[in-house]
Amino acid sequence: MYQVHATIWNAIARTQTLSNPSLRQLFAMDQDALTQALDAQAQALEASGVPNRVIVAYQTMAPLLAESEAISAYIVQTDNWSLRQALPEVLSAEEAVAIANLDRPMSSSEQRRLLDLLLPLTPPSWLDD
Known part of the structure; x- marks a missing residue:
């Protein structure tokens, strides 16, 4: 969540x-x-054994994944498309891991750990029906 200011x-x-x-x-x-x-x-x-690289990736990707719809709606509503640079649209935990890995390469075990942390945050999809 450090990618943009709290405001x-x-x-x-x-x-x-x-x-x-x-x-x-x-x-x-x-x-x-x-x-x-x-x-x-x-x-x-x-303290629970999560590597620092995974923690950084989690704190970056978790809000993008869990609140993708709200973030996208805000960007459209404000017409502030420059925010997409810092707040890319992330629609799945797998996509979040791939994006995080591009930013800070992780080992396969770190990627799996990140995926495990992100999967519960995946919003429901109409495809799930």
């Missing part, structure tokens, strides 16, 4: 319906509170 996350939270309760809280935080919350999350993940 962008705040604006998305104010103007869009967020589906993930934890992310709804994070999106509403000011920059200091967001940084502290992400640091606490990183420490908890590290």
